[in-house]
Amino acid sequence: MDQFDFIVLAVKTLVILVLIIQVVPVMIYLERKIAALIQDRPGPNRVGPLGLLQPVADALKLLMKEDPVPSNVNKFLFQIAPFLAVMPACLSLAALPLGDFFEIGDRKYLLQIADLNVGLLYIFAIGSLGIYGTLFGGWASNNKFSLIGAMRSASQIVSYEIPLALGVTGAVMMYGTLSLREMVFKQSGLLLGVLPNWGVFYQPLGFLVFFVAAFAETNRLPFDLPETEAELVAGFHTEYGSMSFASFFMAEYMAMTTMSAVMTTVYFGGWQIPYLSDEALFSMIGSRNILALIQVAVFFTKVMVFMCIYVWVRWTLPRFRFDQLMKLSWGNLIPIGLINIVLTAIGLYFWDKR
Amino acid sequence: MENFLPVLLLLFFAVCLCIGIYTVSHILGPKNPNASKLSTYECGVEPEGSARVPFKTHFYLVAVLFLLFDVEGVFFIPWAIIYRDSLKEGTDILIAGGLYMALLVLALSYIFRKRLLRLH
Numbered sequence: 001m002d003q004f005d006f007i008v009l010a011v012k013t014l015v016i017l018v019l020i021i022q023v024v025p026v027m028i029y030l031e032r033k034i035a036a037l038i039q040d041r042p043g044p045n046r047v048g049p050l051g052l053l054q055p056v057a058d059a060l061k062l063l064m065k066e067d068p069v070p071s072n073v074n075k076f077l078f079q080i081a082p083f084l085a086v087m088p089a090c091l092s093l094a095a096l097p098l099g100d101f102f103e104i105g106d107r108k109y110l111l112q113i114a115d116l117n118v119g120l121l122y123i124f125a126i127g128s129l130g131i132y133g134t135l136f137g138g139w140a141s142n143n144k145f146s147l148i149g150a151m152r153s154a155s156q157i158v159s160y161e162i163p164l165a166l167g168v169t170g171a172v173m174m175y176g177t178l179s180l181r182e183m184v185f186k187q188s189g190l191l192l193g194v195l196p197n198w199g200v201f202y203q204p205l206g207f208l209v210f211f212v213a214a215f216a217e218t219n220r221l222p223f224d225l226p227e228t229e230a231e232l233v234a235g236f237h238t239e240y241g242s243m244s245f246a247s248f249f250m251a252e253y254m255a256m257t258t259m260s261a262v263m264t265t266v267y268f269g270g271w272q273i274p275y276l277s278d279e280a281l282f283s284m285i286g287s288r289n290i291l292a293l294i295q296v297a298v299f300f301t302k303v304m305v306f307m308c309i310y311v312w313v314r315w316t317l318p319r320f321r322f323d324q325l326m327k328l329s330w331g332n333l334i335p336i337g338l339i340n341i342v343l344t345a346i347g348l349y350f351w352d353k354r
Numbered sequence: 355m356e357n358f359l360p361v362l363l364l365l366f367f368a369v370c371l372c373i374g375i376y377t378v379s380h381i382l383g384p385k386n387p388n389a390s391k392l393s394t395y396e397c398g399v400e401p402e403g404s405a406r407v408p409f410k411t412h413f414y415l416v417a418v419l420f421l422l423f424d425v426e427g428v429f430f431i432p433w434a435i436i437y438r439d440s441l442k443e444g445t446d447i448l449i450a451g452g453l454y455m456a457l458l459v460l461a462l463s464y465i466f467r468k469r470l471l472r473l474h
């Protein structure tokens with residue numbers, strides 16, 4: 001690796017990070033618009049055309065607000081907690097493949113920050129570190145609402161970590177690898193000549209478990225018990241204002257993006273366009289770099305579909321009760337995850353014997 | 355190890371981002387604190403005692419169970435990776451996985467039998 005490679009790597013890393021952070025304002029706008037659509041009202045429409053500049057106005061407003069540190073909090077932990085939430089959210093996107101590769105001269109660079117051979121495990125491991133931000137924030141606030149919110153969040157996230165891992169185990173058995181990049185390659189082509197060869201058609205049960213657990217992991221409705229407005233004010237971030245609050249918000253949306261990206265990659269063919277192989281597309285347009293751009297666009301389209309499903313579910317389903325939440329994880333999702341592993345094991349045994 | 359160099363780079367950028375957010379919001383934001391602004395917000399009611407109170411041991415129990423099950427779940431992953439390759443050499447891996455799964459199911463049914471997850 002020479003200097004040029006290093007510079008390209010640094011620029012690539014920065015661009016991907018900024019790209020994923022940019023999903024946050026887009027998502028805030030979309031969330032408010034879709035919420036408005038569902039509730040039959042116009043939504044944000046004053047700032048800019050169609051209210052498109054609303055997220056910018058929000059960000060500027062949050063930046064220019066006072067960030068008070070209440071007098072009876074644990075000051076160090078209180079101030080560091082939002083950043084402990086953002087950092088894992090940023091780090092966990094290192095293993096996401098946005099596309100195949102791009103070329104500069106005759107050198108190839110992967111459209112991925114790092115092709116880790118433990119990709120999926122890395123994302124889970126780093127992603128679950130985000131809970132420290134929540135826990136520290138809730139505890140350091142010295143506020144009963146925050147503490148209850150943080151404790152709920154902790155036990156919710158740890159309970160749903162297990163179905164999350166069990167859900168993808170079936171897919172890992174099928175692909176025989178943890179590298180997200182290789183998983184995408186294994187989903188090219190067609191299944192039975194009609195359907196795209198996507199993981200979701202082989203692993204519907206595993207996908208369902210993963211999908212439900214992903215909602216709980218990101219503290220979204222119907223599992224947003226850590227921040228139930230009606231009973232806990234705002235949960236673990238009650239005492240936060242200004243950008244500290246925005247950091248928690250950003251971390252939540254980035255975690256959602258990462259989860260959607262993992263679902264896209266593991267179950268929905270990643271950057272691949274159904275019925276159109278990368279090579280066929282390449283022979284049509286004849287440039288690797290344009291192909292790379294198309295792949296990134298396809299990847300983000302799939303991710304945005306999942307993000308919209310997040311919003312749709314949020315405004316459709318009512319909230320769970322806490323004991324129902326725990327029962328859903330331990331009593332339903334974990335057994336279903338285990339059954340899925342058994343079914344996959346038996347299925348693969350017969351599939352490979354053919 | 356070279357694979358993890360970009361991850362370190364990303365960590366560096368993430369730290370820069372956090373420091374950047376913190377500094378910018380502290381430069382731009384006004385600072386005029388007063389007593390009521392700095393008090394604990396509990397819906398306008400005077401806070402009653404400290405928030406550092408003991409809470410239900412069930413949360414601790416959930417954490418312990420999580421440790422057990424998460425480690426067991428992670429043990430499944432190396433097994434899952436080699437599963438298809440090993441199937442070609444015989445059904446040993448199927449039997450091994452089955453035994454391990456039986457242990458897991460036993461542990462899970464024990465948890466339900468003892469009602470360890472009854473939160474109230």
